[in-house]
Amino acid sequence: MSQKAELLRAIAGKNRGLLADEIEKVAILRAIAQLEDLNPTPNPVERPDLLEGNWRLLYTNSRGLLGLNQFPLLQLGQIYQCLRVDQGKVYNIAEIVGLPLLEGLVSVVARFEVVSNRRVTVKFERSIVGLQRFMGYKSPDEMIKNIEGGKKFFPLDFSIENRDRAGWLDITYLDENMRIGRGNEGSVFVLIK
Numbered sequence: 473m474s475q476k477a478e479l480l481r482a483i484a485g486k487n488r489g490l491l492a493d494e495i496e497k498v499a500i501l502r503a504i505a506q507l508e509d510l511n512p513t514p515n516p517v518e519r520p521d522l523l524e525g526n527w528r529l530l531y532t533n534s535r536g537l538l539g540l541n542q543f544p545l546l547q548l549g550q551i552y553q554c555l556r557v558d559q560g561k562v563y564n565i566a567e568i569v570g571l572p573l574l575e576g577l578v579s580v581v582a583r584f585e586v587v588s589n590r591r592v593t594v595k596f597e598r599s600i601v602g603l604q605r606f607m608g609y610k611s612p613d614e615m616i617k618n619i620e621g622g623k624k625f626f627p628l629d630f631s632i633e634n635r636d637r638a639g640w641l642d643i644t645y646l647d648e649n650m651r652i653g654r655g656n657e658g659s660v661f662v663l664i665k
Contacts, residue, residue, distance in 0.1 A: 475510055476650065479503040483531040483662060488551065490541055492531075500531060504652060504660055508644040515589040516643040516651075520557040523643075526612050527553045527651055527663035534659035537566065540578060546570035552612045553663060560584055562594065563619070565612050567604070575604040580632075581619060587640070595638045601628040 473481070482503045486492040492500060513519055529551040532538065541548040549567030556563070562584050568576035581598040600607075600619070607625050609615055618625075641661075645652035653661045 475503070475507045476647075479507050479662070480530075486531060488529055488538070488548070489532050489534075490538055490548065497533065501533075501660065504645075504662065508652060511645045513646040516646040517586045517589060517592065519646065522646050522648065523555050523651070524557045525555060525665050527555065527665055529553065529661060529663050531662040532659060534655070534657070534661070536657075536659075540566050540568065543568065543570075543576075546574070546576065549575070553661075554612050554616055556616070563612070563616050565615060573603075573605060577602060577604050577607060577609050577615075579615065579619075584641075590643050591640055592643070593638060593640045596632045598631055599628070600625045602626055 479500070482496070482500045483489075483492075486496065486500070489497075489500075513522060516523065529537070537551060538548070546568050547570055549569040551567070552563075552565045554563040554565065555561075560583055562582045564580045564582070566578045568578065577600070579600040580596055581600075582594045582596045584592040584594045587593050598619075602625050607615075608618070639656040641653045641655050643651060643653050649665045651661075651663045653663075655661070
């Protein structure tokens with residue numbers, strides 16, 4: 473079994489990390505590290521053709537993201553990280569599902585800048601929280617189009633001007649359909665196109 477298949481097997485059924493116990497988390501991190509050792513793209517930031525697009529989160533240990541699952545009667549749905557390399561922009565979109573008509577959305581817009589052959593700094597610019605139906609949400613692409621078109625969303629849509637709301641991300645594995653990143657807070661992210 474290939475290292476990539478081994479990682480996919482390890483994270484299967486773990487609901488992006490929400491259902492992984494401590495022993496499984498250790499095994500997943502080991503599988504991630506083994507795949508990172510085989511990274512076919514040693515200089516990932518030099519491959520915008522591979523980076524560009526909408527990536528869906530398969531696994532993370534990020535408390536911030538997994539914490540979105542703590543709303544009563546609601547559950548964390550799909551999480552996307554949409555990269556627009558030519559604009560230096562990243563759109564994080566988390567769908568919240570549960571009660572009919574109360575499906576929510578949490579989105580953060582950030583600007584990224586390349587600082588090495590695999591590291592980008594990320595500066596958060598805007599946060600959006602609301603109900604999908606009031607926002608007219610249908611897909612990540614349409615949401616991004618609305619954001620870039622200047623649309624304001626109800627009830628929460630605000631600029632993040634705090635200079636401390638910045639971080640970095642190392643892209644440690646990149647191929648045609650999988651990306652692994654490690655963030656400044658010790659978080660790991662496994663995403664697929």
